[in-house]
Amino acid sequence: MSESTSANTAKPSSSVKLVLLGEAAVGKSSLVLRFVNNDFQENKEPTIGAAFLTQKCSLPTRTIKFEIWDTAGQERFASLAPMYYRNAQAALVVYDVTKPSSLTKAKHWVAELQRQASPGIVIALVGNKLDLTNDANEAAGEAQPEAEHESSPADGDEATEETQEEPDVSNGDARKVPTREASAYAEEEGLLFFETSAKTGHNVVDVFTAIANAIPESSLKSGRGAGAGTGQTSLSGGRPAEDSRVNLGERGAATAKEGCAC
């Protein structure tokens, strides 16, 4: 599942587990579908059918291979299983800019991540369905912000910038969550913040690029963590030689003679 160097480039490549969270029908899977396949389905059914998807994100100095875990609807009637959060290095917490209750729910998920996930997890708060607001057109002209990101997970500056650029609710559009409200919350909690449209593709790649940039190099390069709770290591590249992992795909490799049963 991980690789230290990709075959046709010298850039180091690392896998990053990213989990999706957010209220049902805010567009979690649509965001991923846009990012992975550059596709959008208007009346998408609730998510079934994929445990996780993968997509590479190429940065100037390295390639990040996202392993994107969808909730598969498990968030509806139960808390997500502990394994969902385990070793997640990034999370996308999504709300719907036309539905205030979904931001409340997003805050709940952020709290859950802070409780359950690895301490260094990079969290991006994403307000989706920007196409349903009047900001949709103006937003198209925005500068691409990801180049400014260094490795700071708290990205308050950029969020503030966006707030200033965009007017709040006007002209009776469908927006119900002011950008300022969500970005202020994101800044307070040290989250990356974006408003996106999975439908038009606006800002979608930017979210993932920003996350890729925000993940500290150390957490990609470091070896195994010191025991339980440190997380982040089993999916990363550059694992030390002394490893305890057994790969089921290697069945038969060492079995010319089956032990001593000759």
Added chain:
Amino acid sequence: MLPSHHRNGVTSGYAVGCNNLWHWAGPVSPSTNVLHVDRNPYYGGAEAAFSLQEAEEWANRVNNETGDHPFEDASVRLGDGSPEVGTQLSASRAYTLSLSPQLIYARSQLLPTLVSSKVHRQLEFQAVGSWWIHRPGDSGDKRLYRVPGSREDIFADDMISVKSKRTLMRFIRHIGPSQLGADEAEGEGSSLQEDVGDASLTEYLTSKFKVPDELHAPLLSLCLSQVSPQQTSAQFAVTRIKRHLASLGVYGPGFGSLAVKWGGGSEISQVGCRALAVGGGVYVLNTGINSLDLPAEDTTNEDSRIQLLLSNDEVIKTKFVVGSNWDFPKAARLSCDCDRVARSISVVSSSLESLFPATAEGGPVPVGAVVAFPGASLGRADDSPPVYILVHSSETGESPTGQCVLYGSINMPGSDGQALINSAVQQLLESAGGPNAKVLWSLRYTQWGRGETRSAQPAISAERVIRLPPPSLDLAFDDALIDTVKDVWQAIMGDEATDHEFMTFEDREGAYEE
């Protein structure tokens, strides 16, 4: 509130399952909706894994809800009362203590099943390396001996006499694939039966191979038999020793069995729940079944579904109900035909490194070890059952670095069994733990389940109420479980069931590209 098609019965088929093995069969077919309700607020049921705090909550729950769980008499102890214990224990969430630390043999049918259902990609497998046996009365501190688990080990062993090695090799050659069929799964049952008859392991080893007495207990430990050698049937033992030998080297040199990182069965159960969700099933925690009404006798009635009242006051109509006895409402439970064993989970302040030697060059670092304490080695009669301790290093993710988790088990419920486990834990720490090793925290409990001799067949009634057998008490994953799940799946799928579709889940297009 459940989705409308579950409340109103719009679609044609339903199945309600409550047991953790059942969710694997979750994505049964597009025409069948699966609702999985779980009375507990946590995943995994009898196979769950817990932080320290969750384990305490679980112990209270088990004691307060007598009869609702296949467990009883749970108690948590904090170390030995000394003040430094408190400071050595890490935060609650630094631990993942498993109710199902079973090892999985490389030849288990579980592994191909996890691969065909593609959930293995969400699991991390590790090696269980050495088997150890406790031998009292020998000189010095060294009371744990490594069981020679392979032919190479036997050659290299310096404790066994040349003569004994010869008898052992004859035995191993005899039960090897060339003698008793190449594949241990099928085909050689009758010849094995003819070969061993009704003999016990002791009789078989003595009369047929003249294997000396002192090697009986080590061989018993390779079977993970939970009774003494005299009470272990040779047929059972030979099958299990064959499995042990045939599993060596399958996934790499130096080991034949696996542990699942982060809590064993708990992880498998969680990926199963996820597979169910991915397949379109609905999983609801913290919701049990309060009552179950079978359809009226009148079979001409279109609506011949079972009506369930859930603990959240919702009413569900379903074609099938699947669950273990403990999942059904009290009035619908049957008397439990169960065995009981004493078990304990101990967090210890030592990495017990000597128990995890590298077993082969180039092999993975073992994270698990099996330590067997024959009844006699703990001062009991020869026919007293052995204590087994599965030792998991911190590499399993179950404890912080520098500590280990000991999973103790004995086929003797209650305080007698707990006393023997405790004695075994103390012996283990004295032998392998270093001067300051001690138990920092422990959980003791009695578990109900299915012993080696009981049937794993599900009970499928005409009313389409399907009762799963009690959970296996085996220390290795019991492959019978897979047949159980398959039987249930076939009962529900009826004519739609075809063997090659069982547990074979397709990826969504582009879901797993390089």
